[in-house]
Amino acid sequence: MRPTVHDIAAEAGVSLATVDRVLNNRPGVRSVTRNRVERAIATLGYVRDVAAANLAKSRSYPLVFILPSGENAFMRGLESELRFAMSRSAAERLDITILSVPAFDAPALAAALLDARKRRPAGVAVVAVEAPEVTEAVKRLCEDGVSVVTLVSDLPGSGRDHFAGVDNVAAGRTAGSLLGRFLGGREGPVAVLAGSMLVRDHRDRLEGFRAVTSEDFASRQVLPVIEGQDNPLLVEKLVGALLERNPDLAGIYSLGAGNRGLIAALEKAGRAKSVCTIAHELTPHSRAALLSGTIDALLNQNAGHEVRSAIRVLKAKADGLPVIAAQERIRIDIFLKDNLPLEQE
Structure with a gap:
């Protein structure tokens, strides 16, 4: 059987309330007591069920995606995949907002990032344009503790948390x-x-x-x-x-x-x-x-994989969980007329 918070409390000789404070990193626990609880967690091999904890707390994940507008078919496909994710958002406790900006318009993108910052989201995903004002806007989000994932086009040096795209x-x-x-x-x-x-x-x-x-x-x-x-x-x-x-x-x-x-x-x-x-x-x-x-x-590059990857990473960052690098690696597909996937795929 998997160890529970009751097992941790018994092992550490503390109350359930104290275990809860340590697990949620809340104040009011002496360092010696906190250390005892953390040793009990390590000894028992306790792994917290974040999804269950969030469900119990009715936690949701407010996320902002910033995409370029226009006729770019791939970007419209990316948006379609995102809207599909939004259709399932209730089950995954997601609250996704899409902001559109003109393609390659750095000032407009910087303004959209400022708008996103004002919404106080759990995370932001953005198709980046490499310009000083955009880099600065991303840095400000990161300084505020908001996780940022760049989609399709990266922005190195901005402090972003993850890039969801191909090499x-x-x-x-x-x-x-x-x-x-x-x-x-x-x-x-x-x-x-x-x-x-x-x-x-x-x-x-x-x-x-x-x-x-x-x-x-x-x-x-x-x-x-x-x-x-x-x-x-x-x-x-x-x-x-x-x-x-x-x-x-x-x-x-x-x-x-x-x-x-x-x-x-x-x-x-x-x-x-x-x-x-x-x-x-x-x-x-x-x-x-x-x-x-x-x-x-x-x-x-698979637009659906990129959208799902961005969501997974932003949720993991919000929960303080590690990102599984192999799961988030976006592969490069090479298609000739002989190996095209079926259109419905």
């Missing part, structure tokens, strides 16, 4: 290796399409891509980065101009979103099959393009 340098290296191998000895430059260099995930992916290209495919020219702001219309315009300027273009690495515009530009120019294209995130549009051959390979 983006590794993702960029994977894309570089795939593109180089697919192209083989075919000549011609390759282009990189990003959303914005203001976000860490895009910069990390670019770093990894360039590293592999220089190491393993040194003769391949990499053109200057194009920033499409994850906007399909802007991406279509920019990629259309890229294709006109570079009739010998061999490949494109799209490390951000806006892939509807990329697909449209390639197909309008009649270059859907002649330009090798590696992109990120499995969405309805990228799935169709992978099946048609316009996109050759997709790197994907």
Whole structure:
């Protein structure tokens, strides 16, 4: 049988009220008595059932998620997964608020973090933009004792508690290796399409891509980065101009979103099959393009896993429990048209 608080009280020779004060780190217990209770806990191997304790206290977890607005299909998928979690929030004692900000807008994001801070949540999850005002806003939350998880794009140096996302340098290296191998000895430059260099995930992916290209495919020219702001219309315009300027273009690495515009530009120019294209995130549009051959390979991160991971970590931090690193590791999926999961998955 698992030891109980009654066993701890008997072992330590104290009352149940004293055991409760020690377990909940409340004042009013002498250090010698506290030490005796803690020794009893260690001797008996007592593990506190936090879920049961929270249920008994009717505890809830007020959490704030800050997501970019706009047409980014992956972000909308992330929001959909979050709303699904919200539909089950009563059972998990969650109280989730979603705040939306324009994509890549650092001042707006800093203001949203200030708004979140005023709500006094148990934790905040945010798709970060790397800018001084955002870093400072996250630091203030952490100083207030509010746990912060960065989603998809990290913010090192901010004091955040956890990052729920893939290793983006590794993702960029994977894309570089795939593109180089697919192209083989075919000549011609390759282009990189990003959303914005203001976000860490895009910069990390670019770093990894360039590293592999220089190491393993040194003769391949990499053109200057194009920033499409994850906007399909802007991406279509920019990629259309890229294709006109570079009739010998061999490949494109799209490390951000806006892939509807990329697909449209390639197909309008009649270059859907002649330009090798590696992109990120499995969405309805990228799935169709992978099946048609316009996109050759997709790197994907599981939005549902990221949302669930962020919630688990924020709850664990609120309860003072350790985070299980292996459980929260987000893997990089590589999809070809031959191994696509069923659409309902």
